[in-house]
Amino acid sequence: MTALLELKNVSRSFGGVRAIRNVSLTLEPGQIVGLIGPNGAGKSTLVNIITGVHPASSGEILHKGEPIQRLKPFQISARGIARTFQVVQPFPAMTVAENVMAGAMFAAGIQSMDDARKVALEHLAFCGLADFADRPAEQLTLAYRKRLELAKSLAMNPHILMLDEVNAGLNSAEVEQALGLIRAIAARGISIVIIEHLLKVVTGLCSRIIVLHHGELIADDPAADVIRDPRVIEAYLGSRFAERQMVRHD
Structure with missing residues (x-):
């Protein structure tokens, strides 16, 4: 079966920085x-590459088996790949x-303003707005x-949605509400x-x-395995903590 989205040896360099x-x-x-990693690990950069904001320097990105790495962001979004941004910037006026x-x-x-408003109101109701x-x-x-x-993002009629730190700046009650909304979106x-910093x-x-970590994929596993992976623990909390965890699980 063809994967919905597949990355093959994707790299991106900015000048001399890979x-x-x-x-x-x-x-x-x-x-x-979940897409996690320390600050500067390359999480947002990877999403930007997938969505066409930054072209990949090498490698291949396939959507339903078709290469998309040379497409513009509007072309990728039209294929059903939507994203949110870490810094929220609506059109204020x-x-x-x-x-x-x-x-x-x-x-x-959608061509008609009336149809677009109807769709917008449906998504606003779904999101509690x-x-x-x-x-x-x-x-x-x-x-x-x-x-x-x-x-x-939902108004773009996506089948893939990439969320860049959607919980950043929210209090615990607001985070719980946001997670409930994300689960409801997935249920569709x-x-x-x-992208999320909080392991919990x-x-x-x-x-x-x-x-x-440092732009490299160090784990891609079920959640229960990832949180016990010494490489992941070291990346987040340092080598001494990772060594203690390894001794504890031996």
């Missing part, structure tokens, strides 16, 4: 996959509904702006890749975790 090093992985339909309508019209191919549809987006709190990012059959969050949400 940010991503020979990363190979696959994504199957219906998965929620536009209403909440208009922000979502933009995604529906420019990525999902129906009461804010006609307010300027700049009036939303951070937590609601994060929800708006999700609604905009959308495959999700989520990612292990509770994801069945599989991918770990990057």
